[in-house]
Amino acid sequence: MAYELHDQALAALRNTGPELRNGAPNHAPMVIEALTVLGHDDAILPWIENFRPQLADDPRTSVVLDGEWEAALGDYTRLGAWQNLFRRELQSASWTDVLETWLPRLIPGSMASGTHGIIRCGHASRALANAVTPARLDELAKALAYCAARYRLVGGEPRLDGVLALEEATRQLPILETSSDRSGPPPRVVKRLNERPDFTAAVARLAPPSNVSVALSELAEIGARLYLHDAGRHPLVLLHTVTGPAAIQLIVANGSSKLAGIAFAYSWQALAAWASAYSRGLSADPLPTTAETWKTIIDLSVESGDDHAIKFAEACRRLERQYPSPVFRAAAADWVHRVVEARDWEPQQLVDAGIRTRLAAG
Structure with missing residues (x-):
């Protein structure tokens, strides 16, 4: 499968948040990866432009979560700090090692976002298995951060x-x-x-x-x-x-x-x-x-x-x-x-x- 337009599309979504203006999960990064796999690369950028009015801005902060991460689970106000934590993690370890460490910590609370954070991790993982690029690592950081910020246990x-x-x-x-x-x-x-x-x-x-x-x-x-x-x-x-x-x-x-x-x-x-x-x-x-x-x-x-x-x-x-x-x-x-x-x-x-x-x- 060819990913020529995939990273360009991620760049177009760089400053958008994990939820839409109406509070529903943002499927855009997952859609562009699915369109890539389906061989419909030509539809990716037009789809983003049609979808853009629904998108909300991503939080921006220089704060990075550190030792207090367990207390921050489920705290959506700290989404930006979660993103920065995972960006740092992915700079110092392989993406597969980061998933090995963090998925067992985060997946128990995945129903809080209707499993969308985990599903987003799946699409990001397949793209990274194709090739490791800065845009794809950043997408995985955002996916993991969404899992963490919307964490809530069920059962x-x-x-x-x-x-x-x-x-x-x-x-x-x-x-x-x-x-x-x-x-x-x-x-x-x-x-x-x-x-x-x-x-x-x-x-x-x-x-x-x-x-x-x-x-x-x-x-x-x-x-x-x-x-x-x-x-x-x-x-x-x-x-x-x-x-x-x-x-x-x-x-x-x-x-x-x-x-x-x-x-x-x-x-x-x-x-x-x-x-x-x-x-x-x-x-x-x-x-x-x-x-x-x-x-x-x-x-x-x-x-x-x-x-x-x-x-x-x-x-x-x-x-x-x-x-x-x-x-x-x-x-x-x-x-x-x-x-x-x-x-x-x-x-x-x-x-x-x-x-x-x-x-x-x-």
Whole structure:
């Protein structure tokens, strides 16, 4: 894959923050990396210009976090200091060593940003595996800083003490009551699982995987099935049950077996949280399929300009190659058609349909 325009695009985003003007996560760095992998480099700079009105400024400070980093976890007012800490770390150690050190510290709190910080780390890791450049190191620093600044725990440590396979463990997850209010930012909804000790117990019933890479593909396949079963209710939230494990795969591809085991456990916990908070569980119906080709799905995703459609199509295509299942293509097609069909809807209609989770600024 060619990354000729990737660093130029990162430079164009240099002074933009990890969240948009309306408070939603900023997907721009992830989108440009996904467009690179999809071979749509020509769409990168026009996409940025169309997206730019939504972007917010990045904080600027000379302060660097030092020994007090644990006390600063979850403190978004110190985002700039977190960024400077990771810039310093990446100057004195390899990016893979920095991930080995910091991901186990940060991934327990990744649900606070709806796993977007970790997903951003995945895209940054793949770009760095292609070539180490100053722009890509800075992107990883920003991704790690976002994980740290939005840190918040959900459930206890996922110890995976059980004997259940992934599908059965997913079927035994507790589901939040249908009467529960699911409006507003998804991390706020997921936070209610802290009041459910049965959630932590259900997560622990999973047996540890013998092969983490294969288990992450299987986890993403279950996520695609969860998405398709409830795409009529909460499609935007549930597509992260696919993109989350897909991003973890990109991170652990260059890490140790210890890192892979930790990352898998928290990836499973994140999927379990999305499933418990937003889904009705796995369906017993036959797996959905689509006759559309990947070229059609990807071209439509790029044409739509939708940030999630681009990232979702790339992740699903990659996962299907690793773990053949019709649900990956069906899920990618479902989302992009929902986006295209709703392009003229009012903001509140999009929120009501689960295509957006909050109204735009203003």
